[in-house]
Amino acid sequence: MRPARLWKLANANLSRELGALAVSAGGVALGIGCLVFFLALGRGLQRVVRDVFPVSARELEVVVPQVGVGSLFGEVHLDDAALARLRQIPGVSEAFPRLALRVPAVTRYHGLFFGREIHMGLEVLGIGVSPELFGTDARLPFADAGEGAPIPVVVNRRLLEIYNKVFAPQRGLPQLTDSMLVGFQFPIELGRSYVAAKTLPGTYEAALRLAGFSDRAPLAGLSMPIETIRRINQRFGQDATGYSSVLLRAQRSEQVGEIAASVKRMGFDLDESERNRALQIGAAVELVTLALSLLAALITALAAVNIAQAFHAEVRERTREIGVMRAVGATRGDVATLILAEAAVTGLIGGALGVLLARLGGFLVDRVAHKGLPEFPFKPDSFFDFHPGHVLLGVAIALAAALAGAFFPARSAAALDPARALTES
C-alpha cells in the first residue's frame, strides 16, 4: 500500500470518527503532556541544583584526615611530595593544591559603594589556590605581585547571587554584576580578628582587588594566589610547607571511583560534603521526577487502553467496509496497515498536543512563580528545561502507545473473513 494512498484512506476514516479521535488523541495528549512537563520540570530543577551546588563529576577534594592512624603518627602531610604522588595516580589529569590563610584577617570599608555610603567590617577567610584553577574566570592577572601590591582575589559566583537576591534588597544597596565589580579594591587587615578580638604581632594592612568570579572558588572565603597565602603565612611564622587540600581532576568521570580508592590507600581523606549534598538533592529531584513520570506513563497506558477500545469498536462498525476492501484487492496486511496508520495519526496528534500542553503548563507555572514567589538566590527565569530529546521522546511514546493500543484491533481486522464481513448488516 503506497504511503500517499494510505494517508488519504486513513485520513478519510479518521475524519468520519472525529469525536472518537478527539477522545483518543486527548487521552494521549494528557499522558504525554504530563510526561514532558515532569521531565522538563525535573531537568529544570536539576539545573537549579547544579547552579547552587556546582560540582564536577570529574573532581575530588583531597584532605588530611581529621582523625586517623596516619595523622596520629604524624605521617600524613599534604606537601609537595604528596602532591607529586597524587598527580601520579592513574586517571588524574590535574591536581590543584589549596592552602588556607592561617592567620585571622578582617576587611573594613567605609565610603561610597556604587553610589551608596556604606560602613562594613567583615572577617576574611582566605584560601590560596593555583592560578590555573580559574583559567579565564580571572579577568585580571591572578598571581602574587609581592609585598605592597594589591592582592588579587576571586570570589564564588554564588556570593554575588546571594548579595543581589538577599543582601542588597534588604539594605537598599545597588544590584551588581561581575563586570561592575571586577577591579574593585577594598582594604584587608592581616593578623587581626573582630570575632576573637585579637591582634597578632606584625599586623599590617594591604589591599584586595577583585579579579573575577568563578564557580570553582570556594563558597566560604576569598580565593587568593597560593604564593600570596604562603608568603603571608610565613610572615606570621605559620607552617608554609604543606597544603590544606588538593583538588584532583580525573581524565574521565568514570575514573573518579578508582582515584578515590587510591587516595584513601595513600592515607588521605576526601571532602565530599558539598558534592554529597548536591548528589543527594539531585537524587531526590530525580526520584520525584521518576515517580511523576511513572504516573504520566500510567496515564499514557490508560490512553492506549482507550485507543484499543475505540479501535475495536471502529473495526466492528467497519466490518463490511473491510470486506469491500478485501474484495477490491486489499490483503490482510493492507487492512492491518490501514488501522495502524490511523492509530499512528492519532498518536502523533496526541503527542504533538501533549508537548504543546506541557509547554503551555510550563509557561503558566513560570508566570505564576515569577509573579507569586519572592526573589531568592538562584531563582531561575524558568523552572523548566524542555530538551528536544524529551519532545521527541514524548511524541515517540505517544506513537508507540497508539500503535500498541491498535495492535489487537488491527490484527482482528486483518483476520476478518471477507465473505462473512461482506454479509454483515
Added chain:
Amino acid sequence: MSAIALRGLRKQYPPREAGGEPQQLWRGLDLTVAEGEFVAVEGQSGTGKSTLLHIVGGLDRAYEGEVVVLGEPLRGLSDARLAALRHVHIGFIFQSFNLLGELTALENVLLPDYFGDGVPDAERRAREGLARVGMADKASARPTALSGGERQRVAIARALLARPPLLLADEPTGNLDARTGEGIIGLFRELHRDGITLLVVTHEARVSRAASRVLVLRDGELFPDPRLEGSA
C-alpha cells in the same frame, strides 16, 4: 479456456444445534463458464447464491471441491495471491453498492488503486469509467448525495477500474427501481459485448433475460433454466 470451472463444490455450515449434523449447502456443484459468457444464476434465498460468488471470487476459502478461476486453481493460492487475483482480474458488484461514505465518487472508483501495486493510469481510467456509466458530472459527489442507481453505477465503475476480465455481481439490481435497474442491465449487456465474463446471481427475471445462459440453484444443485436457455 474456461473463465470459471467448478468441480464437486460443496460447502458445509456448522450444525444449528450442539451435537447435530453439519449442514451441507450443496450436493457437489459442477459449473463451467466460458470466457466472455454472461451467466445468470437464479435461486431462492438461502440456496447459497452469494456464497457461490464469494467462493469464485476467492473471498470464501472454506469449501470442498475444485475451483479454477481464469486458469488459477484457488485452493493452493495464498491470501496475498488471492488478493492480487481480485485486485487485477476480478471485479465485484454488490446489491448494496458498498461505497465508502467518506470518499467521493471518483475516490470510490479509485479504491482498488489504494491497494497492492495500484492500477496503472488509475485516475484517467477512473474518470473514463465514470463517463462510461454516465456519472462523469458526479465525480466529486459523495455517496450520500447520489441516488441508488447512481451509486450502483459508481460501484460498477469501481469494479471495472483494473479492467478485469471477470465480473461477479450479487443481486446488482436488488435495491433499484425497475427503470434504474434496466439501465444497469443495459450496462451489463455492453460489458458482455466487450468480451467481459459475467457471473450474476439474481432472483430477477429481467436480469436473467440479458444473460447468455441462466442456471437455477435449487435443492443443492445447479439446473439449466429451460425457459431462457440460449435465448440471449
